[in-house]
Amino acid sequence: MSIQLSTPVSRQAAEALSRSKGEPEWLTAQRANAAELAETLELPKVEKTRIDRWNLSAFGQYKAAQPVGQLTELPEDIQALTAQAEAGLIVQRGSGAVYGKLSEELKAKGVIFTDLETAAREHSNLVQPYLHSVVPNNEDKLTALHGALWNGGVFVYVPKNVEVEVPLQAVLFNDDAEAAFAPHILIVAETHSRVTYVDNVVTTGSAADASSVHHSIVEVVAKAGAQVNFASIHNMSGGIVDLSIRRAALDNDARVEWVIGDLNDGNTLSDTKSVLNGKGSSSDSKVISIGSNDQKMSLTTQAVHFGRSSDSQMITRAVMRDAATAIINGITKIEKGATKANGEQTEKVLMLSPKSRGDANPILLIDEDDVTAGHAASVGQVNPEQVYYLMSRGIAKKDAERLIIYGFLAPVVSEIPIDAVREQLQRLLERKLEA
Incomplete structure (x- = not known):
């Protein structure tokens, strides 16, 4: 059955907004096409979760962000999240980036760390081939809307054979109840490179008391032999619907490590997926969550194996209080031809109240004989x-x-x-x- 959702943007509006920000024509066209797709595509079908009952239309309006010269100009609770950011730091406030820095040493090595809107203008040759290559705009209504409306965001580029030893950090926060808050994170790690990226996603100020949508997409492109470590903590208030899609595409011997803390107070749709395209590629995903009050959460971790001798490990731990509900999905898919692949997953839910609910759903989809795979799931007090x-x-x-x-x-x-x-x-x- 089709689920209708009013589309908060038209092709003409997407084009006008893109041009007002001075974006390159290829990005303007991309946004316009995404807006057009959003008018016809349906919402994704989420296991045991009626997201059509959530307030998904409160995307807010784009508001140009005012840069700050010093971190002391930011709210005190946000300043506290910027500690130990020696290598690089990006801060997004509402609809756009307000602060950015990268060490001279990393700049000299060719590392790029800036907001995605700036990168699209100044590094189109690096952004255009990869933007929406891992999460296409045409998957469903939510990906199309994001493709039309995303703002600010983060771009990380690590050249071949470069290792970034100190983590790059971002703080993405919204303190304006009317501002659109839809960051897009794009990480490109070239052959045999290495990088760790960490972000905090927060609402504060007037946005903490409002009803709105945070809609983010993460795309990780790891070339042969590259390693990307990605850690993210989401801490948004009860009126915020958090829609977060994270996906990595891995070439031969590439590796991604996910550490996700879904600690919002509002309804949450979190989907973290690794696509192991290359031989010997590997993924390790760890997700933690605590639900409270009448919060509804859908937490999905996925690994899709195409490469031979690929390996995926997934661990999800959730604690449910009060009348909170969590649907925990672990999906391991081993495609035909992915011989010697190994996929292991564990989902555990701890319930602290008789009214809380936790469903742990381990799913193995195996289309190849010469593989190993396993799962474990538990729900208890x-x-x-x-x-x-x-x-x-x-x-x-x-x-x-x-x-x-x-x-x-x-x-x-x-x-x-x-x-x-x-x-x-x-x-x-x-x-x-x-x-």
Whole structure:
């Protein structure tokens, strides 16, 4: 059955907005075509989740962002997220980038780290071949809308044989309830390069009390032998619908590592996918989430194997409180010809309330004989025997339960590559668990 969603942009409006920002003609045409597609395409079919009941039309309006000269001009809570950004930092406020820096050492090596709108103007030869190559505009209504409306964003380019040893960071935040907030992140890692990228996605100010949509897409292109480490923490308020699609395309012996913290207070659609095209390519995905109140969450992790001897590992841990609901999907697809491929996945949901709900759905789709694959899934409550054991050692019941929950989430938390970001994640976990 077709699900209708009013389209907040027309071809003419997309063209006019693109030209007003001085974007190259190829991007203007791309946005216009995406707007046209959005008028006819349907919403994606999401497993056991009625996203058509969510407020998906509150995209807001594009508002030009005013650059800042110093980070001290930003809100204090945002300044706290910019620590340890020695290599490079990009800050997006609402609809556009307001701050950017990259170390001279990395510039000298040919690394590019800037907002995507600037990159489209100044590095078209690098952006045009890859933008929407991993997540095409014509997949569904949401990808088409994003293709027409995305703003600000991040572009990372790492040349052949260059290793970026210190993580590049971005803070993407919205503090204007009326501003469109739809960043697009594009990472291109050339042959035998290496990079770590970390971002925080936050709402604050008037946007924290509003009903709106954050709509982001991440595209990672990893060439032969490249490695991309991607970590992201989302912390948005209860009125925000978070639509986040992340996807990586991997060539021979390339590797991507995902660490995702979906810690929003509002409804969340999160889909993280690795497409292992090349022989020997590999993917490791770790997702953590805590749901509260009447929050609805759909968290999907996918790995699609085309390359021989490719390997994928997926771990999702979710804690549900109050009347929150989480649908956890793990999908491993091994295509015909992907001999010697290996795919392993684990989904675990811990429920802290009798009204909370967690569904763990491990899915293996195997079209090749000479492979190995496995899955594990569990949904349950805090183990009373573990609580009793800790209490017998003099620990209060509440503290014992908290320790068990932190231990449950530790396999993901420990993988955050930056101390300040890991500490931020731990603070968010404590806030959501104590609220």
